[in-house]
Amino acid sequence: MENRSSMAKWEGKVTTTLTKASANEIWPLFIDFFNFHKWFPNLSTCYGVHGLNGEVGATRYCAGFALPNNDGSIEQVSWSKERLVAVDTNKMSMSYEMVDCNVGFKSYLSTIKIVPTGAKGCLVEWSFEVDPIEGLTYEFLVQKYQNGLDQAAKKMEDALVQIKQDL
Template identity: 40%
Template sequence: MYPLHMQWSLGYHGNMRCLLRSTISKASQETAEEQKWKGKATTNLKDLTAEEVWPFFEDFLSIHKWLPGVDACSLVEGVSGEPGCVRYCTGTAVPTDGGEESVISWVKEKLLSIDPVERCISYEVIEGNVGFESYIATIKISSGSEDTQENGQSGSMIEWGYIVNPIPGWKSEDLASYIDSILHTMVKRMEEALLQAKS
């Protein structure tokens, strides 16, 4: 047993070490969070209600029908549409470096949550060769913006939020522009599919 003043000293310095470790750990976690890219793309649909748009996103295995560059999507783990299930998506990309051979890109994505009442779905990239590490997306479909509601239109709004580690060779603005572009292309395809189904 150490004398009382030594016990206090050891306890104090031990607590300081724990506090220091905790502070360093918290600081490095905050630094890692600060290094991540966060963003959100939003689009309004004047002619489609949230109820009409939601089924396109609710079907976790139909992404290849709407997302440009994705040729196929299949279930590789779990039960389709239930949190924890994993989809495997593939696509063919034409090389930009002047090469002649096409490159097969692939990604495995895990469904984190799905809420049909709130019309919200969240998933993460768990593996792939597309350069997205620790990518988590949350897509929410809601009733139209305040503008459409004030004008008596139903409409809907899609919000695609994301967080991801920095992508080598890209800027955060490049990713924001890419997400915005594919969201608008997806919406156009969905609108065409619904118009075709109604005619």
């Protein structure tokens, strides 16, 4: 069996299920491309640098989450510029690519899909394809994505539940 570290591309998908927020409620929070820092853990800033928020071609700057240095020691704060390359509002799907960063991501493409699971729930899928990243393992990256998605989706769901209670 081939070691994931030597694969030409790392491909993965993480999912999380929400039971208190519908796909129609969650989708607008994900497509708000320039404001993802409101939801994603340890992402201190995210803002638009080009185009219209949520439209193909829109580019955002993100910073604040940390990854280990190549030697596994102290973490460095990462930043990236990411561009929306596809949006399908009917299928609640968006894809974006990383166009620049400081932590070794190369040839990065990610897709987020919101799948209805009933009137009050949904499944969030986050898939990625990236060249192997020096100093990281595939397993570490998948776990980082899973933790981030779980926390972001929970924060979104909690905010939507609070809004409903306040009405």
